[in-house]
Amino acid sequence: MPELPEVETIRLDLNSDLLNKKITFLDVLSVKTLKNGKAFFVKSLLNKSFSEINRRGKLLIFKINNDDNYLLIHLKMTGQLVYFNNGKSIAGGHSIFSEKKTKKLSLVESLGGELPNKHTRALFYFQDGSQLFFNDLRKFGYLRLVKKSALDDLIKKNYGPEPLGDDFNSNYLFDKLKNRKRNIKSILLDQKIVAGLGNIYVDESLFSAGVLPDRIANSLEFEEVDVLVKNIKRIIKLAIKYRGTTFRDYRDAQGRSGSFSKFLKVYGRESEKCLNCEAKIEKKKLAGRGTHFCLICQK
DNA sequence: GTGTTTGTTATCAA
Protein backbone atom coordinates (compact mmCIF):
# COMPACT_ATOMS: atom_id res chain seq x y z
CA MET A 1 0.00 0.00 0.00
CA PRO A 2 1.41 3.37 -0.82
CA GLU A 3 3.00 5.02 2.18
CA LEU A 4 5.29 8.04 2.23
CA PRO A 5 8.21 6.54 0.25
CA GLU A 6 5.94 5.27 -2.52
CA VAL A 7 4.04 8.55 -2.76
CA GLU A 8 7.32 10.47 -2.76
CA THR A 9 8.64 8.30 -5.59
CA ILE A 10 5.55 9.05 -7.67
CA ARG A 11 5.86 12.73 -6.87
CA LEU A 12 9.48 12.91 -7.99
CA ASP A 13 8.79 11.04 -11.22
CA LEU A 14 5.79 13.18 -12.14
CA ASN A 15 7.60 16.35 -11.14
CA SER A 16 10.29 15.65 -13.68
CA ASP A 17 7.91 14.81 -16.49
CA LEU A 18 4.50 16.39 -16.57
CA LEU A 19 4.89 19.91 -15.26
CA ASN A 20 3.58 22.76 -17.39
CA LYS A 21 1.93 20.47 -19.89
CA LYS A 22 -1.54 21.66 -20.88
CA ILE A 23 -4.40 19.30 -20.08
CA THR A 24 -6.20 18.87 -23.37
CA PHE A 25 -8.73 16.30 -22.23
CA LEU A 26 -9.82 14.78 -18.98
CA ASP A 27 -12.58 12.47 -17.91
CA VAL A 28 -13.83 11.12 -14.64
CA LEU A 29 -15.11 7.58 -15.02
CA SER A 30 -16.09 7.15 -11.39
CA VAL A 31 -17.87 10.16 -9.95
CA LYS A 32 -17.52 8.69 -6.47
CA THR A 33 -13.77 9.20 -6.74
CA LEU A 34 -14.29 12.96 -6.94
CA LYS A 35 -14.78 15.13 -3.90
CA ASN A 36 -16.07 17.90 -6.17
CA GLY A 37 -18.85 18.02 -8.70
CA LYS A 38 -17.70 16.54 -12.00
CA ALA A 39 -18.61 19.54 -14.14
CA PHE A 40 -16.77 21.92 -11.84
CA PHE A 41 -13.79 19.59 -11.66
CA VAL A 42 -13.43 19.21 -15.41
CA LYS A 43 -14.02 22.87 -16.12
CA SER A 44 -11.44 23.87 -13.52
CA LEU A 45 -8.67 21.71 -14.95
CA LEU A 46 -9.24 21.68 -18.69
CA ASN A 47 -6.59 23.72 -20.56
CA LYS A 48 -4.69 24.24 -17.31
CA SER A 49 -1.32 22.81 -16.34
CA PHE A 50 0.48 21.91 -13.13
CA SER A 51 3.30 24.14 -11.97
CA GLU A 52 4.59 21.95 -9.16
CA ILE A 53 3.75 18.77 -7.30
CA ASN A 54 4.18 18.64 -3.55
CA ARG A 55 3.42 16.09 -0.89
CA ARG A 56 2.29 16.10 2.70
CA GLY A 57 2.32 12.69 4.34
CA LYS A 58 0.68 10.42 1.80
CA LEU A 59 -1.22 13.25 0.13
CA LEU A 60 -0.14 14.54 -3.29
CA ILE A 61 -0.69 18.25 -3.88
CA PHE A 62 -0.68 19.56 -7.45
CA LYS A 63 -0.33 23.30 -7.85
CA ILE A 64 -2.13 24.64 -10.90
CA ASN A 65 -0.67 27.40 -13.07
CA ASN A 66 -2.56 30.68 -12.79
CA ASP A 67 -5.28 29.25 -10.58
CA ASP A 68 -6.32 29.40 -6.94
CA ASN A 69 -7.16 25.72 -6.75
CA TYR A 70 -4.91 22.84 -5.82
CA LEU A 71 -5.55 19.29 -6.95
CA LEU A 72 -5.24 16.81 -4.10
CA ILE A 73 -4.78 13.14 -4.90
CA HIS A 74 -4.85 10.48 -2.22
CA LEU A 75 -4.16 6.90 -3.26
CA LYS A 76 -5.40 5.36 -0.02
CA MET A 77 -4.94 1.60 -0.24
CA THR A 78 -5.10 0.61 -3.89
CA GLY A 79 -4.71 3.82 -5.85
CA GLN A 80 -2.24 4.06 -8.72
CA LEU A 81 -1.04 6.91 -10.87
CA VAL A 82 0.20 5.61 -14.18
CA TYR A 83 1.86 8.01 -16.58
CA PHE A 84 2.58 7.19 -20.20
CA ASN A 85 4.90 9.35 -22.25
CA ASN A 86 6.33 8.31 -25.60
CA GLY A 87 6.00 4.66 -24.85
CA LYS A 88 7.79 4.99 -21.54
CA SER A 89 5.65 4.32 -18.55
CA ILE A 90 5.76 5.22 -14.94
CA ALA A 91 3.50 3.43 -12.53
CA GLY A 92 3.04 4.26 -8.93
CA GLY A 93 1.05 2.92 -6.08
CA HIS A 94 -0.32 -0.41 -5.17
CA SER A 95 -0.46 -3.15 -7.73
CA ILE A 96 -3.63 -5.17 -7.78
CA PHE A 97 -1.51 -8.26 -8.17
CA SER A 98 0.91 -9.82 -5.76
CA GLU A 99 4.61 -9.27 -6.36
CA LYS A 100 5.17 -12.86 -7.39
CA LYS A 101 2.52 -12.70 -10.06
CA THR A 102 3.65 -9.38 -11.54
CA LYS A 103 7.30 -10.27 -11.86
CA LYS A 104 7.09 -11.69 -15.34
CA LEU A 105 4.54 -9.25 -16.66
CA SER A 106 4.99 -6.01 -18.53
CA LEU A 107 3.43 -2.91 -17.05
CA VAL A 108 0.39 -2.97 -19.27
CA GLU A 109 -0.13 -6.67 -18.64
CA SER A 110 0.25 -6.18 -14.91
CA LEU A 111 -2.50 -3.60 -15.08
CA GLY A 112 -4.74 -6.09 -16.84
CA GLY A 113 -4.34 -4.89 -20.43
CA GLU A 114 -4.91 -1.57 -22.12
CA LEU A 115 -5.64 1.58 -20.22
CA PRO A 116 -8.10 2.79 -19.30
CA ASN A 117 -9.23 -0.43 -17.69
CA LYS A 118 -12.12 -1.27 -15.38
CA HIS A 119 -10.28 0.21 -12.41
CA THR A 120 -9.49 3.51 -14.10
CA ARG A 121 -11.38 6.22 -12.21
CA ALA A 122 -10.00 9.30 -13.95
CA LEU A 123 -7.74 10.10 -16.88
CA PHE A 124 -5.83 13.12 -18.12
CA TYR A 125 -4.48 13.70 -21.63
CA PHE A 126 -1.79 16.30 -22.11
CA GLN A 127 -0.83 18.47 -25.04
CA ASP A 128 2.26 16.41 -25.89
CA GLY A 129 0.25 13.18 -26.10
CA SER A 130 1.25 11.93 -22.66
CA GLN A 131 -1.45 10.43 -20.46
CA LEU A 132 -2.05 10.10 -16.75
CA PHE A 133 -4.39 7.43 -15.39
CA PHE A 134 -5.76 7.26 -11.87
CA ASN A 135 -6.63 3.62 -11.18
CA ASP A 136 -8.13 2.46 -7.94
CA LEU A 137 -9.53 -0.99 -7.49
CA ARG A 138 -11.22 -0.35 -4.17
CA LYS A 139 -12.33 3.25 -4.72
CA PHE A 140 -11.02 4.56 -1.43
CA GLY A 141 -8.73 7.03 -3.13
CA TYR A 142 -9.90 10.44 -4.23
CA LEU A 143 -9.27 13.54 -6.31
CA ARG A 144 -10.22 16.86 -4.85
CA LEU A 145 -9.86 20.50 -5.80
CA VAL A 146 -9.42 22.92 -2.92
CA LYS A 147 -8.52 26.57 -2.50
CA LYS A 148 -5.26 27.51 -0.82
CA SER A 149 -6.94 28.49 2.43
CA ALA A 150 -8.86 25.22 2.66
CA LEU A 151 -5.67 23.30 1.90
CA ASP A 152 -3.80 25.06 4.67
CA ASP A 153 -6.64 24.37 7.09
CA LEU A 154 -6.86 20.68 6.33
CA ILE A 155 -3.12 20.17 6.57
CA LYS A 156 -2.98 22.00 9.88
CA LYS A 157 -5.90 19.98 11.19
CA ASN A 158 -4.89 16.50 10.02
CA TYR A 159 -1.14 16.32 9.52
CA GLY A 160 1.68 16.17 12.03
CA PRO A 161 5.34 16.67 11.12
CA GLU A 162 7.02 14.86 8.26
CA PRO A 163 9.13 11.95 9.53
CA LEU A 164 12.21 13.39 7.82
CA GLY A 165 11.57 16.91 9.10
CA ASP A 166 13.66 18.44 11.88
CA ASP A 167 10.48 18.99 13.85
CA PHE A 168 10.04 15.23 14.10
CA ASN A 169 12.67 14.39 16.71
CA SER A 170 13.12 12.52 19.96
CA ASN A 171 11.93 15.39 22.15
CA TYR A 172 8.81 15.87 20.05
CA LEU A 173 7.84 12.21 20.00
CA PHE A 174 8.66 11.62 23.66
CA ASP A 175 6.42 14.55 24.52
CA LYS A 176 3.59 13.09 22.41
CA LEU A 177 3.96 9.70 24.09
CA LYS A 178 4.25 10.68 27.70
CA ASN A 179 0.54 11.01 28.44
CA ARG A 180 -0.71 8.36 26.04
CA LYS A 181 -1.97 4.95 26.98
CA ARG A 182 -2.42 3.64 23.46
CA ASN A 183 0.00 1.14 22.03
CA ILE A 184 2.99 2.57 20.18
CA LYS A 185 1.96 1.09 16.85
CA SER A 186 -1.35 2.94 16.72
CA ILE A 187 0.46 6.15 17.71
CA LEU A 188 2.89 5.83 14.82
CA LEU A 189 0.03 5.13 12.41
CA ASP A 190 -1.67 8.34 13.55
CA GLN A 191 -1.06 10.91 10.81
CA LYS A 192 -1.61 13.74 13.27
CA ILE A 193 1.42 12.61 15.24
CA VAL A 194 3.70 11.86 12.32
CA ALA A 195 2.50 12.09 8.71
CA GLY A 196 3.28 9.39 6.18
CA LEU A 197 3.94 6.16 8.02
CA GLY A 198 1.71 3.17 7.31
CA ASN A 199 1.55 -0.43 8.31
CA ILE A 200 4.74 -1.64 6.62
CA TYR A 201 7.13 1.07 7.77
CA VAL A 202 5.73 1.11 11.29
CA ASP A 203 6.36 -2.63 11.68
CA GLU A 204 9.84 -2.30 10.18
CA SER A 205 10.76 0.71 12.32
CA LEU A 206 9.61 -0.93 15.54
CA PHE A 207 11.56 -4.07 14.73
CA SER A 208 14.76 -2.14 14.02
CA ALA A 209 14.29 -0.11 17.19
CA GLY A 210 13.74 -3.26 19.26
CA VAL A 211 10.37 -2.09 20.54
CA LEU A 212 7.32 -4.35 20.65
CA PRO A 213 4.34 -2.86 18.77
CA ASP A 214 1.96 -3.35 21.69
CA ARG A 215 4.06 -1.42 24.17
CA ILE A 216 2.02 1.29 25.86
CA ALA A 217 3.22 4.66 24.58
CA ASN A 218 4.07 6.19 27.93
CA SER A 219 6.14 3.17 28.95
CA LEU A 220 8.89 4.00 26.46
CA GLU A 221 12.09 5.40 27.93
CA PHE A 222 13.56 8.47 26.26
CA GLU A 223 16.45 6.39 24.99
CA GLU A 224 14.03 3.99 23.30
CA VAL A 225 12.18 6.88 21.68
CA ASP A 226 15.48 8.26 20.46
CA VAL A 227 16.41 4.95 18.83
CA LEU A 228 12.91 4.66 17.35
CA VAL A 229 13.03 8.11 15.77
CA LYS A 230 16.46 7.45 14.29
CA ASN A 231 15.26 4.16 12.80
CA ILE A 232 12.11 5.71 11.33
CA LYS A 233 14.21 8.34 9.58
CA ARG A 234 16.77 5.78 8.42
CA ILE A 235 14.16 3.39 7.02
CA ILE A 236 12.08 6.08 5.31
CA LYS A 237 15.20 7.52 3.67
CA LEU A 238 16.33 4.09 2.53
CA ALA A 239 12.87 3.23 1.20
CA ILE A 240 12.73 6.46 -0.82
CA LYS A 241 16.19 5.70 -2.19
CA TYR A 242 14.95 2.29 -3.34
CA ARG A 243 11.75 3.77 -4.74
CA GLY A 244 9.45 2.25 -2.16
CA THR A 245 8.14 -1.17 -1.35
CA THR A 246 4.99 -1.51 -3.39
CA PHE A 247 6.09 0.82 -6.12
CA ARG A 248 6.94 -0.74 -9.45
CA ASP A 249 8.08 1.10 -12.50
CA TYR A 250 8.94 -0.97 -15.52
CA ARG A 251 11.84 0.92 -16.92
CA ASP A 252 14.30 -1.81 -16.05
CA ALA A 253 16.02 -1.15 -19.37
CA GLN A 254 16.91 2.30 -18.09
CA GLY A 255 18.27 0.72 -14.97
CA ARG A 256 15.95 2.61 -12.70
CA SER A 257 13.95 -0.22 -11.23
CA GLY A 258 14.31 -0.92 -7.56
CA SER A 259 12.37 -2.08 -4.60
CA PHE A 260 12.59 -1.82 -0.86
CA SER A 261 10.96 -5.26 -0.57
CA LYS A 262 14.33 -6.95 -0.21
CA PHE A 263 15.05 -4.92 2.92
CA LEU A 264 11.88 -5.95 4.74
CA LYS A 265 12.77 -7.76 7.95
CA VAL A 266 9.38 -8.52 9.46
CA TYR A 267 6.55 -7.35 7.22
CA GLY A 268 5.19 -10.30 5.26
CA ARG A 269 7.64 -12.70 6.94
CA GLU A 270 5.19 -14.36 9.31
CA SER A 271 6.53 -17.69 10.66
CA GLU A 272 9.83 -17.22 8.81
CA LYS A 273 13.05 -17.07 10.77
CA CYS A 274 14.07 -13.76 12.27
CA LEU A 275 17.08 -12.27 10.50
CA ASN A 276 18.72 -11.34 13.81
CA CYS A 277 18.04 -14.42 15.93
CA GLU A 278 16.67 -17.94 15.66
CA ALA A 279 13.09 -17.12 16.59
CA LYS A 280 10.15 -17.14 14.21
CA ILE A 281 8.51 -13.88 13.21
CA GLU A 282 5.14 -13.54 14.92
CA LYS A 283 2.02 -12.00 13.49
CA LYS A 284 -1.08 -10.77 15.25
CA LYS A 285 -3.75 -8.17 14.81
CA LEU A 286 -3.08 -4.85 16.50
CA ALA A 287 -4.69 -1.48 15.93
CA GLY A 288 -6.82 -3.37 13.38
CA ARG A 289 -3.74 -4.18 11.31
CA GLY A 290 -1.65 -7.24 10.58
CA THR A 291 1.34 -6.69 12.84
CA HIS A 292 4.70 -8.44 12.48
CA PHE A 293 7.37 -8.66 15.16
CA CYS A 294 10.04 -10.77 16.84
CA LEU A 295 9.46 -11.66 20.48
CA ILE A 296 13.20 -12.03 21.11
CA CYS A 297 14.53 -8.93 19.35
CA GLN A 298 11.77 -6.59 20.46
CA LYS A 299 11.06 -5.77 24.10
C1' DG B 1 -19.21 -18.49 2.48
C1' DT B 2 -15.15 -16.72 5.40
C1' DG B 3 -11.19 -14.35 6.51
C1' DT B 4 -7.71 -11.22 5.06
C1' DT B 5 -5.55 -7.10 2.93
C1' DT B 6 -5.22 -1.39 5.03
C1' DG B 7 -5.65 4.50 4.90
C1' DT B 8 -8.67 7.25 6.77
C1' DT B 9 -12.91 8.76 8.85
C1' DA B 10 -17.10 8.10 11.48
C1' DT B 11 -19.01 6.57 15.50
C1' DC B 12 -19.45 5.24 20.04
C1' DA B 13 -17.93 4.55 24.73
C1' DA B 14 -15.38 5.76 28.75
Next chain:
DNA sequence: CTTGATAACAAACA
Protein backbone atom coordinates in the same frame (compact mmCIF):
# COMPACT_ATOMS: atom_id res chain seq x y z
C1' DC C 1 -13.32 17.90 26.16
C1' DT C 2 -10.16 14.12 25.51
C1' DT C 3 -8.89 9.64 24.48
C1' DG C 4 -9.13 5.21 22.63
C1' DA C 5 -11.12 1.37 20.37
C1' DT C 6 -13.65 -0.33 16.65
C1' DA C 7 -16.67 -0.35 12.46
C1' DA C 8 -17.14 1.09 7.97
C1' DC C 9 -15.78 1.90 3.40
C1' DA C 10 -14.75 -1.52 -1.21
C1' DA C 11 -13.10 -5.29 -4.01
C1' DA C 12 -10.49 -9.29 -4.81
C1' DC C 13 -8.11 -13.28 -3.46
C1' DA C 14 -6.91 -17.72 -0.88
